[in-house]
Amino acid sequence: xxxxxxxxxxxxxxxxxxxxxxxxxxxxxxxxxxxxxxxxxxxxxxxxxxxxxxxxxxxxxxxxxxxxxxxxxxxxxxxxxxxxxxxxxxxxxxxxxxxxxxxxxxxxxxxxxxxxxxxxxxxxxxxxxxxxxxxxxxxxxxxxxxxxxxxxxxxxxxxxxxxxxxxxxxxxxxxxxxxxxxxxxxxxxxxxxxxxxxxxxxxxxxxxxxxxxxxxxxxxxxxxxxxxxxxxxxxxxxxxxxxxxxxxxxxxxxxxxxxxxxxxxxxxxxxxxxxxxxxxxxxxxxxxxxxxxxxxxxxxxxxxxxxxxxxxxxxxxxxxxxxxxxxxxxxxxxxxxxxxxxxxxxxxxxxxxxxxxxxxxxxxxxxxxxxxxxxxxxxxxxxxxxxxxxxxxxxxxxxxxxxxxxxxxxxxxxxxxxxxxxxxxxxxxxxxxxxxxxxxxxxxxxxxxxxxxxxxxxxxxxxxxxxxxxxxxxxxxxxxxxxxxxxxxxxxxxxxxxxxxxxxx
Ligand code: MLC
Ligand code: AMP
Numbered sequence: 001x002x003x004x005x006x007x008x009x010x011x012x013x014x015x016x017x018x019x020x021x022x023x024x025x026x027x028x029x030x031x032x033x034x035x036x037x038x039x040x041x042x043x044x045x046x047x048x049x050x051x052x053x054x055x056x057x058x059x060x061x062x063x064x065x066x067x068x069x070x071x072x073x074x075x076x077x078x079x080x081x082x083x084x085x086x087x088x089x090x091x092x093x094x095x096x097x098x099x100x101x102x103x104x105x106x107x108x109x110x111x112x113x114x115x116x117x118x119x120x121x122x123x124x125x126x127x128x129x130x131x132x133x134x135x136x137x138x139x140x141x142x143x144x145x146x147x148x149x150x151x152x153x154x155x156x157x158x159x160x161x162x163x164x165x166x167x168x169x170x171x172x173x174x175x176x177x178x179x180x181x182x183x184x185x186x187x188x189x190x191x192x193x194x195x196x197x198x199x200x201x202x203x204x205x206x207x208x209x210x211x212x213x214x215x216x217x218x219x220x221x222x223x224x225x226x227x228x229x230x231x232x233x234x235x236x237x238x239x240x241x242x243x244x245x246x247x248x249x250x251x252x253x254x255x256x257x258x259x260x261x262x263x264x265x266x267x268x269x270x271x272x273x274x275x276x277x278x279x280x281x282x283x284x285x286x287x288x289x290x291x292x293x294x295x296x297x298x299x300x301x302x303x304x305x306x307x308x309x310x311x312x313x314x315x316x317x318x319x320x321x322x323x324x325x326x327x328x329x330x331x332x333x334x335x336x337x338x339x340x341x342x343x344x345x346x347x348x349x350x351x352x353x354x355x356x357x358x359x360x361x362x363x364x365x366x367x368x369x370x371x372x373x374x375x376x377x378x379x380x381x382x383x384x385x386x387x388x389x390x391x392x393x394x395x396x397x398x399x400x401x402x403x404x405x406x407x408x409x410x411x412x413x414x415x416x417x418x419x420x421x422x423x424x425x426x427x428x429x430x431x432x433x434x435x436x437x438x439x440x441x442x443x444x445x446x447x448x449x450x451x452x453x454x455x456x457x458x459x460x461x462x463x464x465x466x467x468x469x470x471x472x473x474x475x476x477x478x479x480x481x482x483x484x485x486x487x488x489x490x491x492x493x494x495x496x497x498x499x500x501x502x503x504x505x
Contacts (some may be wrong), residue, residue: 003152005177006074009184009219010035010069011149018195019224021064022242024235029064031222037065042134043071043143043167048124049099050102052077052150055160057101057123059092059110060084061130062229063207066135067215069105069128070205071120074158075176077150081160081172084407085330086467089113095162097121099172099362130229150200154264155180161208163303164410166400172362173304175212182355183306184216191272191297192313193245198222200243202231202252208278208303209406214247245272249406250438252278261414267292272313276301276322276451277406279394280373285319295346298322298393304371305378311390314413322384329354331392332377332382337372342385347395350384351377400491402439407469409441409490414472417465418443425454427471430494442498443472445457446480453477465500472503 003011019177021029023040029037041151056078060066073080081099083092084365085107092114096104101123106114108127118125127134150166152158158180159195160172172438199218218225231252237259247253253275256262267273273288276299289295299310300322308331311323325331332341335347342348352375360368371379381399386391402409411429418427425448434440443462447453463471476498482490 003075003077003149003177004154005152005158005181006149008070008181009216010038010071010074011220013222016132018222020218020226021067021227022198023064023237024226034064034068034071037068037140038071038075038142039145039147040143040146041065041068041136042076044140045069045072045078045103046076046125047139047143048103048126048136050076050078050113053082053150053157054103055079055099055101056103056105057081057096057099058105058128058206059085059087059114060105060107060128061085062227063128063130063132065128065132067134067227067432068206070211070215072147075147075149077152077156079157079160081162082211083162084204084206084467084469086469088467089293091118091467093117094170095172095337096123097194098170099160099162104403108134115197128291152177154181157359159212164408166410166412166414168410168412168416171364171367174359174362175306176359179214179306179356179358180216182328183212184220187307187310188217188220190310190313190326191217191274192220193223194215195222197221197245197271198243199223199225200228200236200239200246201225201238202228203247204230206215207277207406208301208306209247209249212300213276214307218243225314228465231255233259237266240266244270245274246270247274247276249277249337250275250284251278251405251436254283254289254436257284257291261444262291264292267294270294272297274299276307278403280319283318285317290373299326300382300392302380302382304489305352305354305380306356308352308354308356308380311391316391318391321387321393323392324390325392329356330377333386335390336398344386344390347383347385349398350380350382350392350394352380353377402429402441404431404434404440404469405437408427409470412464414441414443414462414470417462418445418458418472418475421453421461422453422459423448425449425451428489428491428494430491430498432495432498432501432503434473440502441472441503443475444478444494444498445475446478446479476501 016031020031126136155358296315301307311317383396
């Protein structure tokens with residue numbers, strides 16, 4: 001028996017001495033060297049007691065070693081659960097408990113708090129720091145650079161990625177080997193990646209975009225990645241000349257456009273710029289082409305499904321659209337009331353079916369049943385329409401979700417924190433336009449009768465509970481929330497009222 005994901009994406013590079021990861025300081029890790037590092041980590045995590053089907057949760061900085069930990073999990077059949085480095089102890093506690101992780105890998109600086117969380121659930125803790133050092137790395141360094149790959153089938157789980165929910169409770173999306181592999185192979189082919197490509201990788205590696213789209217596509221094609229720790233504008237500009245492709249969220253592109261060093265000459269050699277995770281304004285698409293001569297290729301995906309649609313590689317990349325269904329992926333737009341497909345140009349809910357669609361939410365059969373139809377279609381929560389040429393336009397969201405700089409933020413989670421603060425009767429959290437992040441978080445607070453809530457204190461308390469990117473950028477007092485006859489808060493009215501709050505500022 002084989003391990004289809006490991007063999008196809010990773011193992012096939014054994015003996016390949018071309019670069020895989022190029023660090024900003026110029027140091028190079030070859031494909032073969034990366035496999036050796038992954039094998040050492042595979043020995044380390046199995047030595048720590050993990051076996052196939054167990055979960056490993058990692059909240060670690062971006063480094064070649066952190067990526068090797070992902071490869072090690074695949075090779076050992078362990079389910080990889082990457083976590084945003086911004087999550088607070090409160091948020092982590094939930095993920096660790098809910099997933100039943102057997103091993104948690106964290107930065108040494110966070111060891112104290114995480115050890116406490118893990119003690120309660122009998123999980124082991126090891127460290128891996130942003131510079132690649134740590135207890136797990138020390139153990140791995142002394143272990144063999146070859147590991148007997150653990151057999152797995154395509155239907156076996158490879159990763160859990162937590163996505164927040166409209167109820168405020170995060171859900172672990174279970175992704176199989178086939179989910180990841182089918183998407184990686186298809187995207188590498190569709191976007192014409194090959195071993196000569198060098199991807200400038202400036203995304204985090206704890207989400208679908210940076211981990212599965214960017215990394216898996218480069219593994220599938222055998223090319224290299226310039227592996228930047230984060231989106232640092234100076235580093236991106238400095239390394240563009242060595243790259244052939246860039247994948248980013250729209251904020252990458254708006255930031256680059258605001259930099260006068262980002263010129264046609266700097267980008268003339270580039271093969272492809274890809275955008276996703278949040279809507280790319282048509283205006284950004286147009287400005288980008290005027291500046292560089294390149295048309296950004298926009299695609300659409302999500303944690304539960306990887307990538308669903310893409311503008312064409314050859315052919316018109318239409319601004320303001322996310323293109324056509326990708327090969328092997330079915331996308332329909334349906335009437336929410338009947339579930340039946342609607343005609344072109346009619347807005348409905350976007351549904352997706354294909355080998356990319358996840359298995360369900362971990363230990364949440366009801367939530368899974370509510371979103372994943374028996375016929376295999378996943379109800380994405382996005383609203384869209386196909387135009388008469390077949391391009392999909394994402395026009396809004398049925399789910400109460402804010403996307404800030406490519407990170408998803410569920411208002412309910414923030415409202416639950418604000419509502420418990422002294423002097424607060426109730427709150428509503430909305431996303432409003434923001435020049436840098438696309439949307440940002442605004443917290444609206446209705447005081448309890450006769451009370452004057454201390455907004456600074458509320459902001460400070462909320463900061464203890466929630467990851468930095470979820471913090472309301474501002475809290476505003478409001479006398480009451482608009483409600484419809486069913487008593488539901490009419491956030492559309494609030495969004496309209498506060499639409500210029502940050503843009504005008
Ligand atoms: C950072 N901050 C954010 C933020 N990122 N706040 C809101 N939204 C964000 N996205 C905080 C920082 O902690 C900092 O706080 C302050 O805001 C300003 O930080 P910055 O230095 O300007 O931000 P930076 O570190 O440069 O990060 C911005 C960014 C980053 C856009 C480069 O957020 C990023 O890499 N986003 C990509 C997210 C991503 O990969 N999404 C894919 C999800 S997968 P302070 O306190 O220091 O001021 C998916 C599926 C699909 O959606 O289709 O791909
Ligand atoms: P996540 O749950 O973090 O994977 O985010 C997925 C969501 O991001 C989708 O459901 C969409 O709402 C949004 N998204 C991703 N790509 C695009 C895009 N190109 N245009 C508009 N929205 C997008």
